Structure formats: C-alpha cells, structure tokens
Amino acid sequence: MLSLSNLSYSVSERQLLEINRLATKERELVALLGANGAGKSTLFKAITGEITCSGDIKFHNKSIQKWKPITLAKHLGVLPQASQLSFPFTGGEVVSLGLIPLTASKAEGRLLARKAMEETDTLHFFDRVYSELSGGERQRIHLARVLVQLSQAEKAPLLLLDEPTSAQDLGQQHQILNLSKTLCHERGWGVVAIIHDLNHALRYCDSVWLLQDGKVVDSGRPSDVLSVNQVDRVWGYKPDVVELDEGRTALV
Amino acid sequence: MMMKRWSGEVLTPPLVIGVMLLVALSITTGPMDLPILPSLITVWDGMWGSAHSSLQQYEQVVIWDLRLPRTLLALMVGALLAQCGAVMQGIFRNPLADPGIIGVASGAALGAAIAIVLLPVAVQGVSVPIAAFSGGLLTTLVVYGLSRSESGTSVVVLLLAGVAIAAFSGAIIGLLTYLASDKALRDLSLWQMGSLAAASGKDVALAALTLMVVSVFFQRKANVLNALLLGESEARHLGIEVEKLKKQFIVLTAVCVGIAVSVSGIIGFVGLVVPHLVRMLVGPDHRVLLPLSALIGGGLLLLADMGARTWMSPSEMPVGLVTAGLGAPFFMVLLFQRRKSFM
Structure with a gap:
C-alpha cells in the first residue's frame, strides 16, 4: 500500500x-x-x-502528492509523539477533531468518537479537561482522534x-x-x-x-x-x- | 476536573433577546430625555415608512442620526473585534492574542493617522480605511513572523512585539500630532482613545458589510481553526491546506481590525475578553465560539458605550477608556492565572 x-x-x-x-x-x-x-x-x-x-x-499505487488533501487525511493518519493544546478542550472534544475531514452527522460523530475512545481505553476521559491528563493519557486521546479520522476510509x-x-x-x-x-x-x-x-x-x-x-x-x-x-x-x-x-x- | 458545557442552541435565543433589549435601551437613553415607546415607534416608522410616532421632528433626528447609527456601530464593531480576537487566538494558538495587545490595532491606528494628517481631506472616506487595513496587515505579518515557532507562538515574543509596535506607532503618531492641523488633531486623539461618538450611516454600512463578509468566511472555515489548535503539522494531517488558509485568515482579520479602527479608533480588550468568556461557557470549538463571540462582543460593546455616554452625562467619555478600564484588570487576572506556563 x-x-x-x-x-x-x-x-x-x-x-x-x-x-x-x-x-x-x-x-x-x-x-x-x-x-x-x-x-x-x-x-x-x-x-x-x-x-x-x-x-x-x-x-x-498513486503518487502521494496527487492525493487530494482531504481524501489523503481519511486514509493516512499520524499519531504525534506529544501535542500541546493551550485551550480548555475536553478529551471528547479532542477526539472529535478527528471528524474534521469526514462527513458525519452530529450523532454519527459522537458515536465514532465514543467507539474510538473505548478502543483506546479513554472513554472515562470524555468530559475531563485535556490539559489535566498525563502524557500517556493524552497520547491515547490522540490515538483515538486518529482512529476517528481513519474510520471512513474507502481503501x-x-x-x-x-x-x-x-x-x-x-x-x-x-x-x-x-x-x-x-x-x-x-x-x-x-x-x-x-x-x-x-x-x-x-x-x-x-x-x-x-x-x-x-x-x-x-x-x-x-x-x-x-x-x-x-x-x-x-x-x-x-x-x-x-x-x-x-x-x-x-x-x- | 469535569467540564460542563452549554450548547450553542441553548444559549443563542436568550442572548439574542438580551442584545435586542440592549438595542432598545440604547435607543431610548441619552442626554435628551425622550419617552421610551415613541422613540421605538420612530425607528419602526423609519423602517416601514409609517408615521405613528408622537415625537417632534428634531427629536426624531436625534434618534435616527445620532442614537441609531451609534447603537448599530457599537454592535458591529464589538462583533468584529470579538471575532477577530477569537480568530487571532486560534491562528496564533495562544489565548492571549488580541488585536490591541499584539499591536495590530496600533499599526492600524498609525495607518489611519498618516491618512488623516498627510492625505487630502477629500479622499479620507476611502484613504483612512485602506491605510488602517494596510497598517494592520503589515503589523500582523511582522508579529506573526517574529513570534512563530514549532510549538505555536511564543507569548513573550508576542507581547514584546506588541509593546515595540505600540511604542513605535505611538512615536510616529506623536510626530504627526505635532504636524497636524487643529481638525486633524481632534480626529487623531479620538482615534487613539477609541470612540463611537462620530458614528455615521456610512460607517455603519461599511462595518455591516465587513461583518457580513468575514462572519460568513470565518463560520465556513471554523473547523480549520479547530484543527490549527492541534498544531500546524496535525492540521495538515487532517487535510487542511494550512499555508493558504492561514494567509486568508490573517488578511481578513487585518481587514476587520482596519475597518473597526477606521470607524471607531482603538477599542481595546474586546477581542481578548469576549472569546475568553465564551470559551468558559461553550468550550473552544470555533463553530460555536465565533458566532457567540460576535453576539456577546456586540452586546458588551454596546453596554460599554451606553455606560460611556451616560455616566458623566451630558458630557461623555470615549468608550475605549471604558473597555480598557474593565479589560486591562481582566487581562492581569489571566496573566496571573497562567503565569506558570510562561516561565
């Protein structure tokens, strides 16, 4: 691939x-x-x-530069090593940022986010303030975000x-x-x-x-x-x- | 800590009603004592071409030519500044960015001052907004270039750049004051303190047009700002064409600040305080943050202006002094709360 x-x-x-x-x-x-x-x-x-x-x-089989940015985003996800956020996000809100390239209704989006958070063992951080979580917990939140981002991939x-x-x-x-x-x-x-x-x-x-x-x-x-x-x-x-x-x- | 959020749908109706009440209150209060109901009916008459109002002709002029433009201008300028503040904080990834604090408003004021003093009076209707916009854009680019780094923008550099630019434009404006004619001198000092007293129908139209255009753009691209909060690489990974959109945002915020400054001078802290208040209620999602900031920003500036013109009635003070007087302590509290993260 x-x-x-x-x-x-x-x-x-x-x-x-x-x-x-x-x-x-x-x-x-x-x-x-x-x-x-x-x-x-x-x-x-x-x-x-x-x-x-x-x-x-x-x-x-297609040069990566020729992919449309939004289509590429649905198929290629990156989990960063660490991520700073200086705004008062909750865990669930950070995960929902993975919905940005997708087309999903509010209810579908919420479902996708919850499922990804279950998989990464972060569902209990849904309403917690992101900046108060530990480094490892934050990283798992971001993993959930990337899982959401890739959840509508066609390939x-x-x-x-x-x-x-x-x-x-x-x-x-x-x-x-x-x-x-x-x-x-x-x-x-x-x-x-x-x-x-x-x-x-x-x-x-x-x-x-x-x-x-x-x-x-x-x-x-x-x-x-x-x-x-x-x-x-x-x-x-x-x-x-x-x-x-x-x-x-x-x-x- | 668990976070309780209000939804935009719940907050919007009471806020809209609140702002409408403020508008009605603003139209019916002032140094000239006019009865409430006939004042409102005057506005109605003007809108629908009817003639129900019992006010005298000169009293209707007060409503139509003084109070109404001023009320509307306060709403629009407040909405522009608050949205600009929210957008700047998003692009700079820094909740302390504000057109006033980082010097963009000073740059815009310098542009406006040059136009007022050095360019012919006849073209000022056009030259002042354009000069203010150019000054604002130039300053935004300089500040952004200076403070940008891998992990967002450095607060220290951001604030120092603001200090430097404010000092520089202060010096040039001082020089211009020295050269200026009496008429230009009055305009200049008005600009620096920020006032809505000179509101005209033309100003309202210009501000309304700008507000409409930028609000639509900001709302459609709200998710870009959300993605940018994660960092530029992460935004790119989410399919955002970062460089292109960032440029569009920077130009549009400079347009907003330029127009706001050209119609009302430097009104500080609205862009800082309002997005903060709104984030406390609904969280940092720009899709809700931007429209609510516009609404609350407009309402608060209107309230501040009503304070400014009634407190020492019949004389009045510039609204910029009110917003600075209330906003600066708020800013200090924020700095105090967040000072650990600056060290």
Missing part, C-alpha cells in the same frame, strides 16, 4: 534521508527502529509531505505511530500494541510504528525497518533483522538472547 523509492532529503549538504526502496503492504505491522537521530521522524515527515524530498512515494488506511508506547505504563504499552495488531490483522490496515523496545518489535510486529544515518540498514522479519551483531552495530550494545516458548526469543 505504501512504497518508497529513491527517497533523498538533505539539509545544508547533510544527507538526512537516503532510501532506495521500502514498501509495506496491508495487514502489516511494521516497526521503524533505529538509534536517536537515525531519521525515523524525518521518514514520517517525508511520507506525510511535511518535508519535500526527491524521489517517489506511492500510496495505493485500507495507513497509520503512522510516532513512539506510541514511550509515555505509556507497561499495561498500556501492550494494550496499544495489541490494538495496532488487531487493526492490521483483523481490519486490514497498515501500521508503521516508531518504537524503542526491541522486544515489542519481536513480539508484535510483522516486519522491521532498521534505519541508521538516514539509510535502511536492513529490513525484514524482526527475528531475522534483530541479530545480536546487528543490534551491537546499530546501538553499540550487545544483548543477551533468551529463548522463549514457541521458538520465540527476547533480547535482554
């Missing part, structure tokens, strides 16, 4: 992104991994068109998650990853998530894009890509490998 080819972006002669080929298909949960400054967020910005880079980005939507787990407690981390998995496997969405916990990638994701200095070092099945040597090369840390049931492994 999304394919990138010959993508290149540089700022004052520094090459921030150089990607020959990357692609993701429907029903696939991709982990975007890499050390700090590897170009993960820059890649997201390139996909959403926030920065203009040379190369070709195709979304559902399989793509969801980009910028560190969806970093502000969450242990239980919520797994809940969000499970939700992402459900979105992919049961509803046929595509999800690309920037995550830092390699074990999350091993446990939940179907494939991994590993970035270093703006280039793709490796991509493929998580257990193939995340070898001890590769982890050492990218992060400068040699993990121990723990064998789990069903042939799964964990890195400690």
